[in-house]
Amino acid sequence: MIYLPEPQKEKLKKKLFSCFRNAEEGAHRIKGIIGDISNYFKGENVHFNYVLDLKSMTYFQKKVYRETMKISYGNTRCYNWLAEKVGISGGARAIGNALGKNPLPLLIPCHRVIRKNGMLGGFSSPGGIILKKKMLLMEGALAKV
DNA sequence: CATTTGACGAAGG
């Protein structure tokens, strides 16, 4: 499970520990991921290559996530592009639904999926659309101003 | 099974 940064650190901590009572002790086992994430938010071009546990997701969602993971750092694609990729051209809205349930934001870089008209679309993690924009800016994915 | 609901997109005001 991934929680992206929230304005209030304590609130986030509380949320984490309510899910994982042994979070502190187990942390060393996921040092790699923690390091990667922290480097990412320092502005580094981090690749993220981990085997993800997606067995609780539907077949369709897994297909969407697999394609989403092919969008590399600093690039963006639109919802309909993904729709084509998973074989439902015209189903952009269904893509949005699937991405809205992304259990592993950042590792599954749904923030790189934006609207065709240049709008950013949505972002369901706590940081919301503000955070999505920040991440894209950091990646240098937003061309102008 | 029938409806409703969206992180969409195109077309036409």
Place this chain on the structure above:
DNA sequence: CCTTCGTCAAATG
């Protein structure tokens, strides 16, 4: 800008 309509997987009833 805005509205309407087509679209499709999931959630809901």
